[in-house]
Amino acid sequence: MINARNTAVKILKQVLYNNAYSNTVLSMYLNREDLSKKDRALVTEIVYGTLKYKYTIDSILGSFIKSNLKKMDVDIVNILRMSIYQLRYLDKIPEFAVVNEAVELSKKRSIKLSKLVNGVLRNYLRNKDNFIREDKGNKIDRLCFKYSFPHWITELFITQYGESTGESILKNSNAVPKITVRINSLKAKYEQVWNELKKNGYDVEKGIVCKEAVVIKGGSNIESNPLFRKGYITVQDESAMLVANLMDIEKNMIVLDLCSAPGGKSCHIAELMNNTGKVYSYDLYENKLALVKDNAKRLGIENIICNKMNAERYAEKLSGTADRVLIDVPCSGLGLIRKKPEIKWNKDQQSIDSLIKIQRNIMLNSSKYVKLGGKLVYSTCTLNKMENGENIKWFIKKNPEFKLEKLDYGDFGNIIYHREGYMTILPNDNVDGFFIAKMIKYR
Incomplete structure (x- = not known):
């Protein structure tokens, strides 16, 4: 578990502080490090979840940490961020396990700072019911906190599309994306690929908009599938x-x-x-x-x-x-x-x-x-x-x-x-x- 979370810390550092692309650096680390299938899934969940809800997470951390997050050790900040993400948005990991793993990770960087991590996370757990916040502040502030968007993007969507559609954009931009593939008409027919995907254990459904699209709802990495390698399909939204x-x-x-x-x-x-x-x-x-x-x-x-x-x-x-x-x-x-x-x-x-x-x-x-x-x-x-x-x-x-x-x-x-x-x-x-x-x- 610590190995998986340590990998997540390294990826978050690359994305948030070195302007790396999340999909690229995540793929690089998952291919490079010896992680089980379960740990690969955990790293992916933590990285994307922490990035997705960073605004809300940082707002919460700001209530417990007096110093500017930008001036703190970046690994410690990211350990705190991904721990708050797990505590707030995931229910499959016990709270004590999240806190203990965060403290152990922090000890490798600083014993002193590990005490800060322990204190902040336990303080959050004691006060987590105070962070609903949907009825506090003005409309834009509430939406920023609820959907975890910076103020300028929230205001842009609400101003350009109206409150209802703008909020819908914010909400749907946090949706977990499915993988969609396009069937290559030069090499294969739709029914042929569909049957082969199902035979290989993929949970599939027809595309919503385009006749050449297949939505992959579940299954192993599509790019390692023989259909992909042979050029029968390609990944495209x-x-x-x-x-x-x-x-x-x-x-x-x-x-x-x-x-x-x-x-x-x-x-x-x-x-x-x-x-x-x-x-x-x-x-x-x-x-x-x-x-x-x-x-x-x-x-x-x-x-x-x-x-x-x-x-x-x-x-x-x-x-x-x-x-x-x-x-x-x-x-x-x-x-x-x-x-x-x-x-x-x-x-x-x-x-x-x-x-x-x-x-x-x-x-x-x-x-x-x-x-x-x-x-x-x-x-x-x-x-x-x-x-x-x-x-x-x-x-x-x-x-x-x-x-x-x-x-x-x-x-x-x-x-x-x-x-x-x-x-x-x-x-x-x-x-x-x-x-x-x-x-x-x-x-």
């Missing part, structure tokens, strides 16, 4: 699958994907074209393009061509060459919080404002690559309207040769179809938050 499905892809097209890594959408487009035409996948970094190449090779895709390019810089050679241009632009990622809870803590309003300039530069350049009658598709994994609808309105005003095409994929409850034609997908138990707009160059 249904919101991301919608992008290629809405691009009106036809065989033998020329398609540019300007921000392509790790290649999920490029590969989906190539599959829809049945390995005809050309998909030019660009990215700023060679190492990220390697991921696109690896995915394409595994999936048996032969019509993807990868090249390094900065999408903010205009490339004359691409002018008027593409039937479709996809720009899945760098964004704040506020729709992905259920999978990457550290987004709550490593983003701020200033960093988002700087992203908007990048997004608009990419839009202006990419529009010049579209043929007459071709289409430009803009997508993000954020819910911030300034990065989404406001960018589209700005672009159309500057580029009247483009007009929005109305998107409609059916009624799924969590999809907002805006009167301008673009769509916002709100996060829920099944899908990430997303935004998609499609524009045709009509003159």
